Amino acid sequence: MAKAPRLKITVINLLCLVVLCGATESPQYEVVHAESDFEIRHYRDATWMSATVNELSFQKATSFGFHRLFQFIQGANLNYSRVAMTAPVVTSLVPGAGPLHSLAYVVRFYLPAKFQDSPPTPLPELNLKPYAWDSHYVAVRKFSGFATDDIVVKQAAKLATSLSLSPWANATSATHYTYSIAQYDPPFRFFGRTNEVWVDVDASRFAGKASF
Secondary structure, eight states, X not given: OTHHHHHHHHHHHHHHHHHHTTOOOOOOEEEEEEOSXXXXXXXXXXXXXXXXXXXXXXXXXHHHHHHHHHHHHTTOBTTOOOOOOOSOEEEEEETTOSGGGOOEEEEEEEOOGGGSSSOOOBOGGGXXXXXXXXXXXXXXXXXXXXXXXXXXXXXXXXXXXXXXXXXXXXOBOOOSOSOEEEEOSOTTOOSSOOEEEEEEEOOGGGTTSTTO
Protein backbone atom coordinates (compact mmCIF):
# COMPACT_ATOMS: atom_id res chain seq x y z
CA MET A 1 0.00 0.00 0.00
CA ALA A 2 2.84 2.39 0.79
CA LYS A 3 4.05 2.24 -2.80
CA ALA A 4 0.73 3.32 -4.33
CA PRO A 5 1.11 7.13 -3.84
CA ARG A 6 4.58 7.10 -5.36
CA LEU A 7 3.37 5.04 -8.30
CA LYS A 8 0.49 7.45 -8.82
CA ILE A 9 2.83 10.46 -8.84
CA THR A 10 5.18 8.75 -11.29
CA VAL A 11 2.39 7.82 -13.70
CA ILE A 12 0.89 11.30 -13.58
CA ASN A 13 4.25 12.92 -14.18
CA LEU A 14 4.88 10.67 -17.18
CA LEU A 15 1.50 11.50 -18.64
CA CYS A 16 1.86 15.21 -18.13
CA LEU A 17 5.33 15.28 -19.61
CA VAL A 18 3.96 13.63 -22.75
CA VAL A 19 2.23 16.94 -23.33
CA LEU A 20 5.59 18.69 -23.02
CA CYS A 21 6.65 17.21 -26.36
CA GLY A 22 4.10 19.42 -28.07
CA ALA A 23 4.91 22.56 -26.11
CA THR A 24 4.92 25.64 -28.33
CA GLU A 25 5.32 28.52 -25.89
CA SER A 26 8.47 29.48 -24.02
CA PRO A 27 9.68 32.59 -22.22
CA GLN A 28 11.06 35.21 -24.60
CA TYR A 29 14.76 36.05 -24.54
CA GLU A 30 17.60 37.55 -26.55
CA VAL A 31 21.17 36.22 -26.64
CA VAL A 32 23.39 39.21 -25.84
CA HIS A 33 26.76 37.46 -25.54
CA ALA A 34 28.07 34.05 -26.58
CA GLU A 35 31.13 31.98 -25.67
CA SER A 36 32.08 28.47 -26.75
CA ASP A 37 30.48 26.83 -23.72
CA PHE A 38 27.92 29.34 -22.42
CA GLU A 39 25.85 32.33 -23.42
CA ILE A 40 24.25 35.33 -21.74
CA ARG A 41 20.52 35.78 -22.29
CA HIS A 42 18.21 38.64 -21.53
CA TYR A 43 14.77 37.38 -20.50
CA ARG A 44 11.75 39.67 -20.62
CA ASP A 45 9.26 40.17 -17.79
CA ALA A 46 7.11 37.06 -17.45
CA THR A 47 4.69 35.40 -15.05
CA TRP A 48 5.34 31.85 -13.87
CA MET A 49 3.50 29.55 -11.47
CA SER A 50 5.78 28.25 -8.73
CA ALA A 51 5.85 25.38 -6.24
CA THR A 52 8.26 25.46 -3.29
CA VAL A 53 9.51 22.03 -2.16
CA ASN A 54 11.58 21.38 0.98
CA GLU A 55 13.68 18.50 -0.26
CA LEU A 56 17.39 17.67 -0.43
CA SER A 57 17.17 15.90 -3.78
CA PHE A 58 16.87 17.94 -6.96
CA GLN A 59 15.18 15.05 -8.74
CA LYS A 60 12.61 14.45 -6.01
CA ALA A 61 11.91 18.16 -5.63
CA THR A 62 11.30 18.53 -9.36
CA SER A 63 8.98 15.52 -9.42
CA PHE A 64 6.96 16.57 -6.36
CA GLY A 65 6.75 20.22 -7.43
CA PHE A 66 5.76 19.42 -10.99
CA HIS A 67 3.10 17.01 -9.76
CA ARG A 68 1.38 19.94 -8.02
CA LEU A 69 1.84 22.19 -11.04
CA PHE A 70 0.38 19.52 -13.31
CA GLN A 71 -2.78 19.37 -11.20
CA PHE A 72 -3.04 23.15 -11.57
CA ILE A 73 -2.75 23.13 -15.37
CA GLN A 74 -5.25 20.27 -15.60
CA GLY A 75 -7.92 22.43 -13.95
CA ALA A 76 -7.20 22.37 -10.19
CA ASN A 77 -7.78 26.10 -9.95
CA LEU A 78 -10.66 28.34 -8.97
CA ASN A 79 -11.31 29.15 -12.63
CA TYR A 80 -11.44 25.47 -13.68
CA SER A 81 -9.14 26.50 -16.53
CA ARG A 82 -7.00 24.08 -18.51
CA VAL A 83 -3.55 25.52 -19.17
CA ALA A 84 -1.44 24.41 -22.13
CA MET A 85 1.95 22.89 -21.37
CA THR A 86 5.00 25.09 -21.96
CA ALA A 87 8.76 24.61 -21.85
CA PRO A 88 11.06 24.59 -20.03
CA VAL A 89 10.22 23.52 -16.50
CA VAL A 90 12.71 25.35 -14.28
CA THR A 91 13.88 24.15 -10.86
CA SER A 92 15.83 26.68 -8.77
CA LEU A 93 17.99 25.84 -5.77
CA VAL A 94 17.26 27.91 -2.64
CA PRO A 95 20.09 27.31 -0.14
CA GLY A 96 19.31 27.29 3.56
CA ALA A 97 15.57 27.71 3.06
CA GLY A 98 14.26 24.41 4.39
CA PRO A 99 13.88 23.05 7.94
CA LEU A 100 17.11 23.38 9.97
CA HIS A 101 18.52 25.46 7.10
CA SER A 102 18.46 22.54 4.69
CA LEU A 103 18.02 22.92 0.95
CA ALA A 104 14.78 23.76 -0.77
CA TYR A 105 13.80 24.13 -4.41
CA VAL A 106 11.30 26.18 -6.35
CA VAL A 107 9.81 24.48 -9.40
CA ARG A 108 8.39 26.90 -11.97
CA PHE A 109 6.02 26.59 -14.89
CA TYR A 110 5.93 29.37 -17.51
CA LEU A 111 2.37 30.55 -18.07
CA PRO A 112 1.18 30.80 -21.70
CA ALA A 113 0.53 34.25 -23.15
CA LYS A 114 -3.20 33.74 -22.60
CA PHE A 115 -2.66 33.74 -18.82
CA GLN A 116 0.29 36.09 -18.43
CA ASP A 117 -1.82 39.03 -17.21
CA SER A 118 -4.42 37.05 -15.27
CA PRO A 119 -3.22 33.64 -14.04
CA PRO A 120 -5.90 31.22 -12.79
CA THR A 121 -5.96 31.01 -8.99
CA PRO A 122 -4.61 27.62 -7.83
CA LEU A 123 -6.59 25.56 -5.33
CA PRO A 124 -5.24 26.41 -1.83
CA GLU A 125 -4.17 22.83 -1.07
CA LEU A 126 -1.68 22.89 -3.94
CA ASN A 127 0.31 25.65 -2.22
CA LEU A 128 1.27 27.34 -5.48
CA LYS A 129 2.02 31.01 -6.08
CA PRO A 130 2.30 33.15 -9.22
CA TYR A 131 5.82 34.47 -9.62
CA ALA A 132 6.56 37.67 -11.52
CA TRP A 133 10.02 37.00 -12.95
CA ASP A 134 11.19 40.49 -13.85
CA SER A 135 13.46 41.24 -16.77
CA HIS A 136 16.83 39.67 -15.99
CA TYR A 137 20.05 38.33 -17.46
CA VAL A 138 21.24 34.77 -17.04
CA ALA A 139 24.37 32.86 -17.96
CA VAL A 140 23.31 29.59 -19.61
CA ARG A 141 25.21 26.35 -20.11
CA LYS A 142 23.53 23.59 -22.14
CA PHE A 143 23.95 19.90 -21.40
CA SER A 144 22.41 16.69 -22.62
CA GLY A 145 21.27 13.50 -20.95
CA PHE A 146 19.25 13.28 -17.77
CA ALA A 147 19.40 16.00 -15.12
CA THR A 148 20.27 13.86 -12.10
CA ASP A 149 21.33 15.09 -8.67
CA ASP A 150 25.04 14.54 -9.38
CA ILE A 151 24.99 15.89 -12.91
CA VAL A 152 23.30 19.20 -12.11
CA VAL A 153 25.92 19.96 -9.43
CA LYS A 154 28.74 19.18 -11.88
CA GLN A 155 27.16 21.29 -14.64
CA ALA A 156 26.66 24.24 -12.29
CA ALA A 157 30.32 23.98 -11.26
CA LYS A 158 31.42 23.93 -14.92
CA LEU A 159 29.40 27.06 -15.64
CA ALA A 160 30.94 28.78 -12.60
CA THR A 161 34.42 27.89 -13.88
CA SER A 162 33.65 29.18 -17.37
CA LEU A 163 32.33 32.45 -15.95
CA SER A 164 35.42 32.87 -13.77
CA LEU A 165 37.62 32.75 -16.88
CA SER A 166 35.50 35.21 -18.87
CA PRO A 167 34.71 38.94 -18.82
CA TRP A 168 31.70 37.97 -16.69
CA ALA A 169 33.87 36.75 -13.81
CA ASN A 170 32.51 39.27 -11.31
CA ALA A 171 29.05 39.69 -12.78
CA THR A 172 27.16 37.00 -10.84
CA SER A 173 24.05 38.59 -9.31
CA ALA A 174 23.09 38.28 -5.66
CA THR A 175 19.71 36.52 -5.77
CA HIS A 176 17.76 34.08 -3.62
CA TYR A 177 18.82 31.23 -5.91
CA THR A 178 22.29 29.81 -6.47
CA TYR A 179 21.39 28.27 -9.82
CA SER A 180 18.43 26.94 -11.81
CA ILE A 181 18.02 23.89 -14.05
CA ALA A 182 15.78 24.18 -17.11
CA GLN A 183 14.45 20.90 -18.53
CA TYR A 184 12.83 20.67 -21.97
CA ASP A 185 12.11 16.97 -22.48
CA PRO A 186 9.91 14.19 -21.06
CA PRO A 187 11.65 11.40 -19.10
CA PHE A 188 11.08 8.74 -21.75
CA ARG A 189 13.15 10.63 -24.35
CA PHE A 190 16.54 8.94 -24.09
CA PHE A 191 18.41 10.68 -26.91
CA GLY A 192 18.76 14.31 -27.94
CA ARG A 193 17.73 15.63 -24.54
CA THR A 194 18.14 19.35 -23.82
CA ASN A 195 18.83 20.78 -20.39
CA GLU A 196 20.35 24.05 -19.21
CA VAL A 197 21.88 25.41 -16.05
CA TRP A 198 21.09 29.09 -15.41
CA VAL A 199 22.87 31.59 -13.16
CA ASP A 200 21.68 35.17 -12.79
CA VAL A 201 24.22 37.81 -13.82
CA ASP A 202 24.38 41.58 -13.56
CA ALA A 203 24.73 42.96 -17.07
CA SER A 204 24.59 46.64 -16.16
CA ARG A 205 28.35 47.17 -16.39
CA PHE A 206 28.34 45.74 -19.91
CA ALA A 207 25.58 48.05 -21.14
CA GLY A 208 26.46 49.83 -24.32
CA LYS A 209 29.02 47.31 -25.51
CA ALA A 210 28.87 45.99 -29.04
CA SER A 211 27.52 42.57 -28.09
CA PHE A 212 24.41 44.26 -26.72
